[in-house]
Amino acid sequence: MILWIASYPKSGNTWLRALLSSYYFSQDGIFNQKYLKMIDQFPQKSYFKSFNYDPKIVTDTSKFWIKAQEKINENNKLNFFKTHNILGAINGNNFTNTQNTMGCIYIVRDPRNVITSLKNHYEMNDDEALSFMMKENKFIYDHHSTNDYSDFQFISSWEKNYKSWIDQNILPVKLVKYENLYDKTFEVLKGIIEFINKLSNSKKTFDSKKAKNSIKSSTFTELKRIEETDGFLESILSKNETKKIPFFHLGPKNDWKKIFNYNFQKKLNIKFNKNLKELDYI
Secondary structure, eight states, X not given: OEEXXXXXXXXXXXXXXXXXXXXHHSSSOOOOHHHHTTSEESSOGGGGTTSOOOTTSTTGGGGGHHHHHHHHGGGOSOEEEEEOOOSSEETTEESOOXXXXXEEEEEEOOHHHXXXXXXXXXXXXXXXXXXXXXXXXXXXXXXXXXXXXXXXXXXXXXXXXXXXXXXXXXXXXXXXXXHHHXXXXXXXXXXXXXXXXXXXXXXXXXXXXXXXXHHHTTSHHHHHHHHHHHOOTTOOXXXXXXXXXXXXXXXXXXXXXXXXXXXXXXXHHHHTHHHHHHTTOO
């Protein structure tokens, strides 16, 4: 069965995967980039190789979302997957179902700080990044693959994305706020691991030492050092140049109040007012 690590882009998904992959797939909890591959992304091209679809049609792989997951689950194991996809349907094709999904960890982040990371990652200005977050028909894919939408993910708007996973009673979902994970990493990680172990009926007890090693080896400073020294496997190429965009950009220094001018701050507070209140960001 699949356990999703779901989020809107640039909300802390990769950091959470670093923590969980080093905890579950290493002997000692020490992070290594190779462990990230154990929590792969879905949807992506490699999982549709055995299906007949048209890569030039944006939504065509959605016809095989469920069948691809059935194929994945043939191993009868707990399968971790990252996704930015909404929990919903396109053209009548559901993203997942209870036969293939055990549950989900959904990580949400203050949208006013998400926008600063989006700007860097997708090379946009302030208004372009805000427009990106508000579009309900938004999807992402590998822009460096010409006429190939095999890696298509339907992310919708920032609000629709998190609400699709949280405002439903089909699947068990644990909501994790990025800010809480940052402030109380050990406590929050312990809660996540206990949630996963309960869902998967695991008899293993929480390994405190391993969790602490995972946390220590997966700090922003350490991940940024790894990227600068060895490169980072999930960084992407710039749209206009051959160089890669740094994946780990601002980290703890990502503070919308210090980055945006007063007028844009006011605009963000108005746009996201309802969500900021319901998520206790204001």
